[in-house]
Amino acid sequence: MASGTPIIRQINWLALAFQLCVFVAMVFLFQFLQVGAPSLMAIAAYLVLVYFLRFFLAKYHRYGMMFIKRNDFEHAIPYFESSYAYFQEKPWLDRFRAIFLLSSSRISYKEMALVNIAYCYSQLGNGAQAKAYYEQALKEFPDSAIAKAGLNMMNAAGKEEAE
Structure with missing residues (x-):
């Protein structure tokens, strides 16, 4: 389902390499167990594992x-x-998302949540709330390029309205 909403994906290549190692380990496991078509079984097992990890552990993000x-x-x-x-309650899960969620995202789920909330408020026309969430994201994640870009866009829009 394509939408006009921009989706930004920043990839952590080291995490992607870890996922490849997990997949290769699954191939070897299925070869060791002498399962027919070990590569296909590893693909299926990997996809099921990723789906269930994200289904249960990142369900709120997925619904959002x-x-x-x-x-x-x-x-x-x-x-x-x-x-x-x-x-916020499980910082270890977010910090080690490459291991526990098999996520190759460079940015954390907390950062994603804050910038997504800000984006939603901006789309609803609530600039003050959007700015507040972008600022909170920058306070917690000073290197957040998405929050910086969003805040710059909000500030530029505010200047144009004032003129």
């Missing part, structure tokens, strides 16, 4: 993204807030 793709920004916000709270 589902609503963003539908351009239903109002309903996406509570899911991103829940995602932020979940990963």
Whole structure:
């Protein structure tokens, strides 16, 4: 389902290499167990593993993204807030997401939650809330290129309205 909503994916290549190692280990495991078509079994097992890890551990983020793709920004916000709270309570899960979620994302789920909330508010026309969340993202993640770009865009839009 294609939508006009921009989706930004920043890849952590080291995490991607780790995922490849997990896959290769699964191939060897299925070869050791003498399962027919070990590569196909490893692909299937890997996809099932990734699906279940993300289904259960990153469910709030997944639901928020589902609503963003539908351009239903109002309903996406509570899911991103829940995602932020979940990963706030379990910082180790977010920090080691490459291992526990097999995620190759360079940015954390907490950072994603904050910038997604800000984006949703900006799409709903609530610039003050959007700026507040972009600023919170920069406070917690000073190198967040997405939050910097979003805040710059909000500030530029504010200057144009003033003129």
